[in-house]
Amino acid sequence: MYRNPITSITVAEALRKMERYCAYQERCHKDVEDKLRTMKLIPEAKEKIILHLLDQNFLNEERFAKAFARGKFNIKKWGKQRIVRELKFRNISPYNIKTALKEISEKEYFETFHKLAEKKYHSITEQDKNKKRKKLVDYLLYRGWETTLVYEKVNELIL
Structure with a gap:
């Protein structure tokens, strides 16, 4: 079936998609914004979706940072410097980075x-x-x- 690339997605559809996207695995704001950019929504709709995700706790930067640090350390055996570099690349706040590193004994x-x-x-x-x-x-x-x-x-x- 051919789908017209110009047709846009409704805000409600985008919201459901983003809820599933965030529920599947922890995401940071940058991941969500990048995903929303591909949906070609107007800025007000993107903002509304991000606020909803934050409000409903689908999106939580501290939780993401902790899960990221634990995962990369336990699975990929990354050192703290690499973890910090990757979290900074994802625009995670210094406070959340510090909190995330405390996850590693x-x-x-x-x-x-x-x-x-x-x-x-x-x-x-x-x-x-x-x-x-x-x-x-x-x-x-x-x-x-x-x-x-x-x-x-x-x-x-x-x-």
Whole structure:
């Protein structure tokens, strides 16, 4: 069936779609605004929808930040720097970023870092110590782990 690209969506339809979109997984304001932009709604309708989502607790920036930090740390093994960078990219407030980082316990943070570094160290087949060191450092820094942690661990692993 051919659908005319000019036909617009009603505010009620857009509202239902956005409720489902936010209920499916935590979203930040930027995600919602980007999605609304694709629906080509007038600014007043977008604002009305965002206010409704906030009012009905479909959209909650603090909850998003906490879920994002927990998920990226537990699943992707990201360090705090990468998590902060990604949250800033999504225009999350410094307060919410700080709150989100509290979701990660210090003990668990360091345990995960050490396990990740050792696992990667053993998986690098490079024989040249300097190249092996560089690969390990690049990997850990890209994942957002703190520079001091990375260099201490690399020096401990590669003598």
